[in-house]
Amino acid sequence: MWFSKVLASFRYALEGLKYTLVTQRNMRIHFLAALGVLLLSLYLPLTKLEVLLLFVCILLVLVAELFNTAVEVVIDMMTEEFHPLAKVAKDVAAGAVLLSAGMAVVVGVSIFYPYIGFLSLQPLKEAPYPNISMAALIVFHFFLTLSLKGLFNRLGHPEWEPSMITSLASLIAISVVLISTNLLMILLVLLLSVLLVGSRFQVQKRKRPVIIGILLGIVVAIAGFLFM
Template sequence: MMNWLSKLLASFRYALDGLKYTLVSQRNMRIHYSAALIVLLLSLYLPLRKIEVLILFVCILLVIVAELINTAVEAVIDMVTTEFHPLAKVAKDVAAGAVLLCSGMAVVVGVSVFYPYMGFLTFSQLEGTPYPPNIGLAALIAFNFFLTLLIKAIVHRLGKLDWEPSMTTSLASCIATSLIVIVDNLLATLLLILLTALMIGTFLHNRKRKNPVILGVVLGALVAVIGFRLM
């Protein structure tokens, strides 16, 4: 009985050592833990419902578990080989992609849960506009992300690397276009157009391949315009 108990306690100790290692060695894990603490403090302060708190718990755990798996994958690969290998890069990139998706989902869920309780963040001046900000905006941005990623994968398989839309400019263009539609203000529209133009100019100046930048901008804007037409 005592032997079984000692093994059980040892397993807990090993698990805690793994959590401690990720906190010590991984900057992203420290960011995740800090964000989790902030979310938990807000959940204590705000009058959240039970289901909302449970959803936040699930999202926090998903992000942390994904980062733990990512760290484990990196450790195993570094143990097997210290040289560059295409498959090792694929394994690390896929594990990092899992963390990215979980983190993105957690951000969307967190904003959706906390927004109704944050009175100082409400935009009453936008309530009368044709497209007031709501969860549909998050769905539109997520749709743009997955569509751009799908197009990048298809074009890459066809070997047309110059025709892969840039994810960064696609998302930026989608968000900027969405804000222009939502705000419905001439001055804000001009400022957003200027900001977007400056960003595009910087990308075009710093990148050798221009097509991905331009295609990303066009794709993001089209998704936003069509998306708001369907709302």
């Protein structure tokens, strides 16, 4: 009897995984990204610790997405009408997915970048190795922007909240300009940043958050590289 219950619990768990994979686009994206990372890890001479870190990050992202799906299903079951608290619950669950995915990206870039010579014609010893402080700067900037958004919202001035997308985009663009010696790469990154900012100006009704986000990203990037 107990063995059949154990098998049933495994079957229910697999059904939950299958439901999330079939119905949630983000879970399919996470699965494809995980497969790509795992295939790349088989090709590169990663250490045991690096592979374990990749497994942990992949698992955290998938688990966060499962909890996010469970929260959304429960809320949709309880009410079909819009409720501000229901929106908060869904946004918080989505925020957990965002944080775990962001951490996975930082860890993945930190692990794979030293092996980039294996993926190109450029010898490994000539590949530029970025300081890990660059990843720390991006994470710091993310939390700083998020804190400022929360602060201005509590003060009743949402129009002063910096745009997260344009803030991170400007930070990364300025960082590439300060790091890279390749003029073509610099021009391409700046062009992409201009296109992104232009699209945000078209979408956003309020222009001030976009401008504040750009200025914040530039200031943090320059200050960060001065102290690195």
